Amino acid sequence: MAGEATKDIEALKALSMIQDSPLLGDWLVIMPIVIPFLAASGIVMMRQRVDRHAELAMGTCLLMTLFNLALLLKVLREGVVVMEMGNWLPPFGIVFVVDAVGALFALTTSVLGFATAWYAANDLDMRTRRYGFFAFLMMLISGVSGAFLTGDVFNLYVWFEVLLIASFGLIIFGGEREQLDGAVRYAILNLIATTLFLIATGFLYGITGTLNFADLARVIPELPDSAPIETVGALYIFAFAMKAAAFPVGSWLPASYHTPKLVVGALFAGLLTKVGVYAIFRVNSLVFPTPDEAIRLTLLWVSLITMIVGVLGAIAQNDMRRTLGFLVVSGIGSMLLGVALGTENGFRGAVLYAVHSMVVMTALYLVVGVIQRATNQRLMTEISGLYRASSMLSIVFLTLVFAVSGLPPFSGFWPKVALLEAAIEVDEGFAAFILLLTGLLTSIAMGRMWAHTFWKPAEALANQTVISTSVFRDPGRMLPVALLVAIVIALGLFPNWLFVAANQGASGLIDPAAYIEATLAGTDRIMGGPSQ
Amino acid sequence: MNTVILRTIAPFLTSLMVIFSIFVLLRGHNEPGGGFIGGLIAASSVAIYGIACGVAPVRRAMVFHPISIAASGLFIAALSGVASLFAGVPYLTGLWYFPNLVEGVKIAISSPLFFDIGVWLVVVGSISSIALALEERELD
Amino acid sequence: MTEYITGVLLIIGAIFAFVAAVGLIRLPDVYTRMHAASKAGTLGSGVMLIAIAVFDGNADVVLRALAGVLFFLLTAPVSAHLLARAAYCTGLKPWSGTKADELSGQYDSDSLHLDSVTSEER
């Protein structure tokens, strides 16, 4: 009797669950979530041991970096890696599906997490830590990683919320009045964006009856009625464009990114908007592979205007941090351009640009953080004489100036060439022109910043800048920056592996057959499906 | 609030609500309820206790800082999924164990149960810590 | 039979709930309205919970329904007390038709300390 019941259960399990045990390597897929979750809860539990928080966070990020590196190599070698949470057949359970783009972004995330944790470990006071800075950091990283790795649209929403609330926590550290003002703007506008994401997901479920990306890719072409799904597509693109801070709905970013602590700004600049861009990749690739021409054109114009508006905003600023905020926006425009072109090369350019932008913007924020620590000033007109003060800082900053402007031989060059090629090959000459113009304007903005703050001698200002050069010799602050700058240079000099990953990622985004197959093959075997 | 009536009745209500919340938690897998709802009920009870008797007694009663309790919940929940690593199944796969305590009395120990307990702890801890912090803020 | 009892209990409960609502509208001030809300309201919902107990009859449901009723009986008067006190302390004047107010002047306006009055003082 009991045996029969057990047999029944086994039979039912065979129908509802994946039968093969996951390889140990498949666990790499979930580690970017589990490790920081455990670390974050550990940090909060150890509230009394504030001194250990930073070490725990750095260790976690380092471990994640190793795992993510292994994951990327695995993906590059074996193709898409899948893990079915709870062992349930997709699309019924939640799956993590990792392709080259996801793995690449997750790796970049953990590296940036490590650098910022390192910097923060030497920059933050004990009270900030006590209120959970590193826990927020861990949660932010897990949210971002989850967003990069998940294969389920509602789960993506959840990760968006995780990273959002973590960013809410981070943005308020610092104890300045303007932070609260900035945080209000940031919070309200971002809340609207994620809520729109949620409702679009509800509609999507109502139309298709499924939430799994791969399954959606199969179901949507069969739909009888295109109007609702196009609306949902428009809503998605809108919500993600807002998260990505694209014009005209990205005002929240320049309105708030300059207010938090610099190390927080560094994290945000590196990670947050890219999640929006990544979501656009996914949705574009799997859910709405052939969007309405109007949507595509809109996206194209949005991307171009975002580039220009962003960089013009950067030129107009005096506050160095605000300049960087606008540059983040401008970079988003470049990535969106790649998406809007809708070609494999476009996606490749966008992926390359995203990785570059993540590293460079984080590094720039950290460098500005060092500068502010040393000078206690934030306005370009109030800072000068840095060139003489530290050659190390000069090299670092100048490298970043050239990188962010897209000049070779640094990380910004390759994405620009790739995007340029993508634009030119589909005869979008104007887009190519705007892309190049943006690069030029960026070099103007950053070149002026360099001239004003570095070259201009300290004596040139009425209030001569007081520079505490000890900050520049503090390895705790300079080494993380140097690490990122080393990556910027390495990406410029040895971009091949990045191209390999981006090529594989972009071809997967254009033709997601492998993604779909990897996700649903097991289900098809059991239930009978397209691949049978 | 400094009234005899509320102060007298609040501890009683609190204990009642905590019991109810645990009941709702444990029963959630089969009937309406579960970790969230249970947690919200328990958090409500903490709020009542706090309003009636003040924050300090609540903090003493909870022993640990509520946010640490919440963190332990997240820890438990995240860890409950890792158990499946050793069972050779993917993350968060439900693992079930039905020991016979007394003859005929079957209870179920399962990873989803621990997961739900984690949910309960997180909700209780987190909401209590917000409420208590706001309550303390009132006084300063 | 259960159906009849259940039905009757429901109807009674609903009527009491309605009475409480009407009282809330018709009575002249917050203190008098509290009478309606705390008595009729509590009885109304209590009766309806008992209706469930009758209808279902399973021990666990009965027990919980009764526990619920008990809980309401415990909390409803406390709510009324707290609200009335809050209203009075913040200076909400009773209806002009109020005959007597022995509470008047007993609260200390800062600390909300409430003095006692003995029958002699009255």
Added chain:
Amino acid sequence: MTGVLLANVLLAVLWAAVSGSFSLLNVAFGFVLSSVALWLIREQYGTMGYLNRVGRALSLFGLFLWELLLSAIRVAFIVLKPNMNLRPAFFAYDLRVDRDVEITLLANMITLTPGTLSVDVSNDRKTLYIHCLTADDLDSVREGIANGFERKILETFR
């Protein structure tokens, strides 16, 4: 007293274990059975006081329920009559009970019974301030409370 209650509960659980069912009915039945058993040994351990008190508590509860019903009906009549003949008042009531639990119980009961509503207890716990709907004869109201709930509470708890 609590010791006896504990004994009662333990006996009920023992019954449930022995009879092999922890269903509510069975436990309740066990509780009644063990009460009977406790009653049997009343002379040796003085359990009679406990049982008496349970009986008085039940009677208090019954009185309360009845008053609640009456009260609700009375409110219904007042509210539904076209001309509500209201003569409300706040009055002070001198408490005889002085323990917090008893005061609370009394205040709650007063609220749920006809025409009266406890507003607050003075800080020295000597006076209960009550709001009533029909203040024609406050002294008889006071007397009703004193001889009704307050006396029963004192009987139950002392």
Added chain:
Amino acid sequence: MAFSVVAPFFAALFAPFVTQGLGYRAGWVLALVPALLFAFFASMIPEVRDGAPLIFSHVWVPAYNVTFSFLMDGLSLTFALLITGIGTFILIYAGGYLKGHEHHGRFFAFLLLFMGSMLGLVTANNLITLFIFWELTSITSFLLIGFDHKREASRRAALQALIITGGGGLSLLAGIVLIGTTFDTWEMHEILAAGNIGDHPMYLPILLLLLGGAFSKSAQVPLHSWLPNAMEAPTPVSAFLHSATMVKAGVYLVMRMQPVLGDTIAWTTILPVFGGVTLLTGVFLGLRQTDLKLMLAYTTVASLGLLVMLTGTSHPVAIQGAVLYLFAHSLFKGALFMVAGTIDHEAGTRDWTRLRGLRRVMPITFVAAGLAALSMSGIPPFIGFVAKEYIYKGVAGTSPQHIAVVATAVLGNAMMMAIALAVAIKPFLGPKVEAPKPAHEGPSMLWVGPVSLAALGIASALLLSPTVDNLLGPMIHAVEGERTVLDIHLIPSKFDAAVMLSIATILLGLLSFRYYDSLHRATLRWTGWGPDKGFDQIISGLIGFSEVTTAVTQPGRLRTYVTIVFVAVAICLWLPLITLDGLPSVGELPPLNPYEWGIFALAIVGLFAIIVAKNRLTAVISLGIQGFAVALIFLNFGAPDLAFTQLMVETLSVVILALVLTRLSLEETDRRSPSRSLLDGGLAVIVGAGFSAVLIAVVQNPIDLRLSEFFTTYSQPVAHGRNIVNVILVDYRALDTLGEIGVVLVAGLACLALIRIRVRKTSGDPVAPEARLEAAE
């Protein structure tokens, strides 16, 4: 080969340390690097002379088809030799020139970086590689021009150079990418092998884009202004980058692409016009100057114009002239710049109106200056003379429309001669006047370079045939794109038009020198707008434009942002519905129960109450009503868990609101003007109706319930739970729940931090040293 390009970069890394150890003498040591490279490249001469171009290819970015590859033919070899050869002298010169400067090591490093970049540029085979080196020269030039960073003029000049050459670089990049998509390769030798593409539809865009890069780098009017301003850089830089090498990169590119892009109407029109205008503008502006370096800079502009003009004719002999002139110019201009620098260094000024009679105190420098100036003037037997001969041969022998070209060439050359004589003779001859510093001959480091280069100017002419056979011949072949038979001699074989033009040029030059002062004053009369002023206007205009744009796009008002967002939402909702004809039709409606109407009514009442609420608490409680109504709706449609949660959450929301609002004192009325209310209301209704319409459209078609059926089937037997919703939460979709409790935890933590953080009241201190957190426990 790749190593030879990379070597200067490595040397640059060590330069600061070498300088730290050896002081200014490091110049001698570091000069070994280019000297050795020169030897290395010289060793390639026979191979290049005899055979096909050499290609050295290394794998670099196979995933993007970019190789680290180099092409060695006559063109690149000549350039490489010029770069390393002149570079050797420049490094030596720099050792003496900047002796004692605090950033001397950095300067050497920059110079070496530049040298490597320039070598890479001229030897690159892969166009992407070429571009990278191209931009590297811009970057190093930026650093070198701004070397004297304390002066605003230096910073301006550096930025100007970066922006103009960088902008041109972007144009070049676009052209390169276009070539890549057109030819499907970026390997130069493959592109050269493909032959002329004058007929290709993409020809004109490619040409224009490449010329954009070349003209900016080679300072063609109107992009020339950065070059004279770049004279802010220390003289070794001017001599090396801004005369001998970097500015020739554009010419190099034009010459390199001549076989592929040349000999079309566009080519032979655009290049000569720009080149000619540049030539004349250069000499005109050069005459205005009193600063020796600026005079030389403008003649450099002019020379670059001449080179572009000649290459633009696509005439074989003109190209021979161009190659000869390029070679000659590198030698004499490098020497003259160093001379000017030495004068400045020793006499303390470069103003020719304040310098006289230095020949006695600076004899060696004078000799160098004289030799170089004679070469520049095209006097035999200098290499400059040969160059001019062949220039005239080329332009005179061509068709009549080249009259203009001939006239331009003659006028330009004559004026350059006048300026050359002015530079080389005026400071040295005449009575000695008091200079700011007591002048004397510089140390050997300062004269080795100029003397050697000037001497080479005569030596190469005297040894013309080996020079041409080994070096310039292969270069000419590379530029012409075919191996023509060369007939180049120092002594003209017959008295032809070219000789006449040469004589005319010399006579005109001498005449101009005779009346140099009045000529100089005459040019000064013309004052007005120029591209240099335009640059400032463009930059400040850009800043102003940015400010205005940003004020519009980022007005700083939350309400504006929110309004924009919802307008966009309205468009997203309605546009697809309308354009795709997806407006839902409401057909038969199933009846609602009366009490369901009641619940809906309750919800509406709650909403209404919020709007009319005059104070916070009313609004909060009304919020409770609508939340309560939502819970009843959930309950009514079979969602007890939802109703349960909704009730709890709504109540807790009300509680937290009450806790928070205790301290908030808010406006009682919604401060909106009637028109604003109408606008907001209209937008709200449009968006709300949009959501309704989309939702109706969504539910019109039947839904696929696969997922829920699966959950229902396996909940009890496999997942051991009867409450399917809970099983979904803790099993099927437990990961959602995990993330969600993460949110709950972080929200708690964030609120805690928010409540505890103490905010400073003063806003005077712009940077928070530390967070102001209150110790809580």
Added chain:
Amino acid sequence: MEIYLALLVGCFFALAIYLILSVHTVRIVLGIAIFGNAVHMSIFAAGRLTREVPPIVPSGLAAPAEITANPLPQALILTAIVISFSLFAYVLVLVYRAYQELGTDTSTDMNIAEPQGGPTPDPDTPRGY
């Protein structure tokens, strides 16, 4: 049935948006709360409505005997409700603290983070080089 709910949801959205467009931060917060409710009901309706039968397997059965309400949207909404609540609590506390520290609850008066609230260019922008 869904259509009725859709229309109701429209009202919720409209009111929520009207509130969010206000300049008073507390009204914005209330609007966000209602916005959340509207979204939850939208998802509920999008998953189709079934009256009264909850997705619970009766005791002793392996599967429900009759057609139940769609459980998946319920689970999604539950997750969303808890998340919205958390964010709501945060935003509320944030608005409260902003009010305390900035002294205003009116977004038009909050101009510290972005001081140049008007169309006039910022005179501080550095010029020159």
Added chain:
Amino acid sequence: MSPSEFLDFAIMFSLLVSILAFLVVSLRLILGPSLADRVLALDSLLTVGIGFIAIVAIKTGYALYVDVAIALGLVGFLATVALARFILQRGESQPKGAKPGTEA
């Protein structure tokens, strides 16, 4: 009337009456006039809601909804407590027109 018909009638009747009660109570909530009136209205609303849930429980046959009703009672009490305190503190600590942000 058969038992089940009677029950159906009773359910429908009580549902309608409850809804009516909801609406009437909401009226008080909107009218006020005092804060205490509104809080009292909310409290009554929840009380009626408990009854409503009981009716739905009987209507659907899912007696377990009684838990929802109990929970509503619990949190309803909490809401009243919190709001009563809100009234006290609003009336006391911050008179109208007080400038915000004056503390700490």
